[in-house]
Amino acid sequence: MPGWEGQKPQPRTSRRHWSPPTASPHSKASPFRTRIDPALTVDEVVRQLVNSPTLRLTGPSLITNENLRKKIKNRINLKLVNSPAQEAREIAAKLKHRHHDKSVRLALTLFSLQKYMKEEPFSKEFLECNGLDELLSVIDEVTGNALAYALTAIQNLMERPFGWSSLSSSFILRVVQILSSSTSPINVCRPATAILKKLVEAEPSTSADVYRYGFGVVFEQMRKERGFLETVVGRLGSADTAMAQYSMNLINAMLTHFIHELERLNVRKAVIRLMSLAEIEELTSCILDFQANIVNVTIKKKDTLVDPDADATHALAMKLEEEYDEHGQVLKWRKLGFETEEIPYEFRDTGLLGLECLRSFVEMDSDFSMLMLEQLSRPAEKRCPIAKASGEVVELLLAHWAAFAPGYSTTTTFQPFFLEFQKVHSLATHFFVRMWAESGAAVSEDFGRVSDLVRSQIKASLKNEHVRQWHEVEKDFNSEYQRVRDRQMLELELEDKILTKVPVRNLRAKLYKESYEFVKQQRIQCLLQGAWFVNAIPVDAPPPRHPGRRPHRPWRFMRLDNTHKYLHFVDSAVKFPVRNGLEDLPDRIDVSMISEIVTGTSFTPPNVLRDSSDLPAAPMSNVPSPRSFSLLSAHEGSLSDMIAPDESRWADWTDGLNMLRRDGGHVSSKETASFVHALTEIGLKIKLLDLSAEINDLPDGLTAGPPPLNQDFFFSEIISG
Known part of the structure; x- marks a missing residue:
């Protein structure tokens, strides 16, 4: 019955009607031609062809009122089959009496179900017939292809904001168990992964009943299966691109909740390996999403105040021996290059990110004790403030990657070295210490000069990182002082030094x-x-x-x-x-x-x-x-x-x-x-026009000083004008 549209609609009485008196919708009937008015609804077309409320039109896909006109214009062959409601009732009945069916017939039923579940009329009737409860029971019983079809049906149902608010904790546990097993077939893992991602994202909301799950609900079941995260991360290396993509999407959904566990499993290295593949067109979007999520995680760490009792603080303190200065005060953190012994104050600008990077720098350097002895053997004015240098490198790297506005990533390329933030930080901090020595820096005013050298080297070494190898970056950071200085002088001819100041960087972040x-x-x-x-x-x-x-x-x-x-x-x-x-x-x-x-x-x-x-x-x-x-x-x-x-x-x-x-x-x-970059730079230059003539004296920041030792103080009133 190929669809056909004439130049002019014919009168309804002239249309050919077909009404076989005994043929069922499953009978093999001969095709015939007829005229169909695309202005009619699907139900009206069916009534004219066959006077039966249990039939519907279908083609390569379901025919609806929205696409009927298009299908007729494209001359798609149409078929009369059971209506969605009739199909739903029959399939729900088959699932209910599945124990009387052969397993092959059950698999065929589930195969049809996964396709029909995409259709809203079918899914509504299927739910009315208590089909979902039967389907969930089937999922507990079957394996192999039948399980894959059943899970795909649930996945298709969850594409709509209704009908799946009754998924039980036992079902969620079943999905977690499937994903935790390294022997689960890929065709089963794909829909299971998509289902779990949907549940994690379904945070409680008043917009729809189904938004009642969220990470907390799913986590209660995840914690019952050891090795869940390890298996999911391991599937990023799957030869099946779709499986890697599904796993990547699930990790993106869980990243902010599971960041420490995922970091422990080296999820960043797994993503970097995906970046290096020659053909990853299907994975590009989810990898860039992961990259943007890591930006958010990094900024959140930077904005998190350091707790003096944090584990990272204690781990770092174990590397330092406590001494006393000439005034009898504790000398520990100041040996590392801080100005005070107050840890929260010293990490006020870089937060938890700065603490973790400093700890990583100390732990990654097997000769750190020798480095400390070398600095302490020098006169006080010639020592490189290692801890301060570490914090400066953190801020220089954030500025280089424009990671100052969480949730606003406009990069269109992979940044594998950003995912190796602590590794790059350690390399750049060693470079800072070496430049301090080779440049003969000896006073606090030289800190900014060395910082400018390091910023120049970061810019040169990390340029076009998506096509560079790590050994090339290491080689660049081993450059001699004079070579770095010569390149920097050329750069300064093209760049105003004021643009590197902290207040200007903060202004750029806001404008960005x-x-x-x-x-x-x-x-x-x-x-x-x-x-x-x-x-x-x-x-x-x-x-x-x-x-x-x-x-x-x-x-x-x-x-x-x-x-x-x-x-x-x-x-x-x-x-x-x-x-x-x-x-x-x-x-x-x-x-x-x-x-x-x-x-x-x-x-x-x-x-x-x-x-x-x-x-x-x-x-x-x-x-x-x-x-x-x-x-x-x-x-x-x-x-x-x-x-x-x-x-x-x-x-x-x-x-x-x-x-x-x-x-x-x-x-x-x-x-x-x-466009975003140009608007940011234009806005920045306009704002800088408001600065005074003494622009070169713009400070890098204001020092508030150490906090009061007790509460015996008050705030004075500020009288204006």
Whole structure:
């Protein structure tokens, strides 16, 4: 029954009706042709074809009121099958009486269930028939492919904000047990991983009943299975790219809760290995999300005040012998280069991050005792303040990686050395100590001069880190003083020294955040206006028997609605003026279904005009278009494959859609990153115009002094003017 649309709708009385008196929906019937008015609803079409409320139309996918018009235009063959409600009742009944069925038949039932669960009418009826409870019982009983189908059905159900608020703790434990076992098949682990990620992200909320889980609920079951995290991290090295991607997404969801445990398992090294793979297009987005999450974790540590009783403090103190100065006061932390013995005060600027980096520096250096003896053997004015140098390097590295605005990452490249923050810190701190000695620094005023040298070296050594090897960085940090100094002098000719001052760096951080928000709103406005794209052919396009992925109409206009929940679109043979609103856009994509936006994934189809000026059609290339992008779903593959008309439109949409994602924290285009950078620098220069003529005397910061020793003090009143 191929769909067909004439030039003019025919009168209803002239349509051919088909009503076999005895044929069931499962009978093998001969195909026939008929006219279907696309203005009708699906139910009305079915009533005209067969007077039965238990049937529905289907094709390669479910036919709905929203996509009926499109399917008819594309001349898709349609079939009459059981209605979603009828299918749901039958499958729920089969699950209930599964013990009377052969295991093969149960597996076939579950295979159908995972597909039907994507359909909202089916899932609602399935829940009404108590099908979910039966499905959860099945999950406790089956293994292998049957278990994979059952878990995928749950995964598909959880794509909607209803119907899964009754998942029990025993079910969550079952999923955790599956993921904790290193022998669980990959096809079982994939949906199990996706389910657990969804549960972790379902923090309690009033927006929907299903948001009642969150990390705390899931953690109660995780703690019952030893080795859970180790196994999940280990799957990052899976040869199955989808499995690595699912695991990466789960780790991103748990990262802020499990940071210490994941750090202990060297999750950063596992991600760095993924970065080094030659072909990781599918993993790029989740790796950049992980990178942005690590930025947030790093800044949170920097902002966390140091507790004098913290374990890290005690571990560091064990490396230092306590002595007394000439006044009989304890001399321990001052030996390391601090100004006082008050640990919280000394780490006031770098927080817990500074403490952990200093501890790592001490523990990674097997000759640290010799280094301390060397410094203590020198006159007091010639000693390098190692602890102070360590804190300075922390701030220099944060400034280099622009890691001063948590949640606002515009990097479009991998930063493997940022994930090795403590390792780079240790290398740069040793370089600081060496530059102090080789430059003959002897007084406190020289600290800033040496700091400038180190900043210059960090910039040079870590440039283009995504293509550099670690041994190259180590070699750079072994450069001699005179070589570093000569390069620095060349840099100073092009750079105003004021830009490196702490107050200016803080101002830049504030402006960076404001610039990011401005560009984000601009990108989303572009989505709200809408744009035309070419319907592309994906690299992994299926054979012709699956026509859904091959574009029947070359052009697609897409627009985001005002709620930011749906992308509405229309496919057309030619471009036409699209009115404001959504009346001209009959189809839509749920934004929440978009798990990833990947780029460079599709070919330009043949016989598509290059632009609206009607230039000759371009032949199909065997190289994916650099302006192509695909909207991927976690379990349905690509929702849309498109090619933007120009670089600007490509940047607007790929970055705008990434910024809409709940778990997105990165941008895809260098254009967006350069816009944020340019706005930040322009704003900074404008702000600096307000400074006085004595700009070179801008201090690096204000010293508040040590805190009072007791409470015998008061604040004086400040009288203005």
